[in-house]
Amino acid sequence: MIRLAKSEKELKEVANKLRLDVIEMTSEAGSGHPGGSLSSADLMAVLYFRVMNHRPSDPSWDGRDRFILSKGHVAPILYASLAESGYFPVDELMTLRKINSRLQGHPVRGKVPGVEMSTGSLGQGLSMACGFALAAKMDGKKHRVYCLIGDGELQSGMNWEAAMFASQYKLNNLVAFVDRNRLQISGCTDDVMSIEPLERKWESFGWRVVTVDGHNIGQIINACNWAKRARTRPTVVIMNTIKGKGVSFMENNVAFHGKSCNQEEAVCAENELEEAMRFCR
């Protein structure tokens, strides 16, 4: 378990520890989605170990910030973040996708402490997040709602229904992150179904938009701080990322969208990530 609230350098190390967990758990499971998990690791480190108000020992604490993983297939990075921040034992990560495990292939509300909502069918998380954010407004509560969306997932129209709703209802307590790694199962998002121009799309839907390097801890933190200053509009942070980030042979390799490493690859990946962690120290 890693303690919360870290320096930028420490957060980089945490992100790599989460990546290491992802490689280990998906390799042990023999399946899963490591590519998008690795691209989201820096954001998850920032959210769970620095930005979000939460109490791992009290998962239903009313004042907690809510996190909705719309791209539910990257459950491994969520489970790693929850385990490493203390929601459940880190050892349990090795039960991912196995029979009778709480750690289902996609997150399930009520099964795993810290999982706010069942997700996995793409395109629906932002609507759910709108509901959470609206409830907070209705009840005069101050917590924030964070939602991580995949870039390919934005091809689903329900996101844009939710985007309209969030600006209509002035959900300034809502922050969406787009993991813009530019790859989906069938290839490049541009080739499958382009979502460009992405910034202008969100802007035209009435959102505040900021684009960051999704692997730059400082930029992610700054974007989260900027989101907190929203007065009337929801905020979207578009994170330019690299699918499979942190493991040389997985980077920008669409094959690892939904495939785990074999034994040899896993050893190689773990060595690279351990080396990167030593570099952080």
Add this chain to the structure above:
Amino acid sequence: MSQMLAQRDYYGKALRALACREDIVVLDADLAGSTKTSEFQKVCPERFVEVGIAEQNMIGISSGLAAEGKTVFASTFGVFATGRCWEQIRLCAAYPKLNIKIVATHCGISVGEDGATHQALEDISLMRTLPNMTVISPADAYETYAATMAIAEYDGPVYMRMGRSPVPTVSKEGEKFTIGKAKVLLEGKDVSLFGTGQMVFNCIEAAEELRKEGISAEVINVSTIKPLDRETVLASVSGTGCAVTAEEHSIIGGLGSAVSELISEELPSPVQRIGTMDMFGESGSPAELFVKYGLTSSDIAEAARRAIKKKR
């Protein structure tokens, strides 16, 4: 004496009465005037949420609200509520077992002139197949009111359906509604008529027609289709030996299927299903459509005669 009252008007009245409950939130997709959620909006605009013509988003938003402790009523027409949003309901309401009440109006062929696109004839089937989902189809306006109050108390996802037009009352104002309980309205010995929604009234009329021929029909209002009241259904069929089901819905997947599944497993007996066949509806007046699609009380009586003949 029965009166002609619209179920949706009583849904609106019930929501109005529920407005005093702070946890109730009502969602609309640009049909508040038609679904009568406008009644809630009038008295409680702060907990009325207009999502626009975006039903899938409405279900997603419902799940976030319900996760935060709200009791959510989300309403639109039956076709959109269940068909357009089926997978959203599966993920956002049924799987996490959240407190979302999807209440649909304009179900069945009695929508009439708007035609097939607006006639929900598959909604019960779609909702019944979802784990954790309770499916309710009240018989009249009074029962709709009571059922709305009951589902507001119940913790979990519910689908409730009703038609558009006024329907004859078969229950009394203030009668208690228990989720999962079917009601025997008329006792009989020769055949069980299981009706749901406004077809319960047609079953009562059919029983009257049969009585003139010396056939004693039992009429049961099955307003909760899931979970089905196994005890009442089996007790009735064990007494009469055969059954007719009647619903303003496809004969595939609705009440007819639910009752047939139970009877074939537990008490094999002849069952005749009244409902629309494997086909879409069309434009026309509700009365004309009821005749054309075989949903009248005479059709039910004829089905009863067939069922009785098939008894060993």
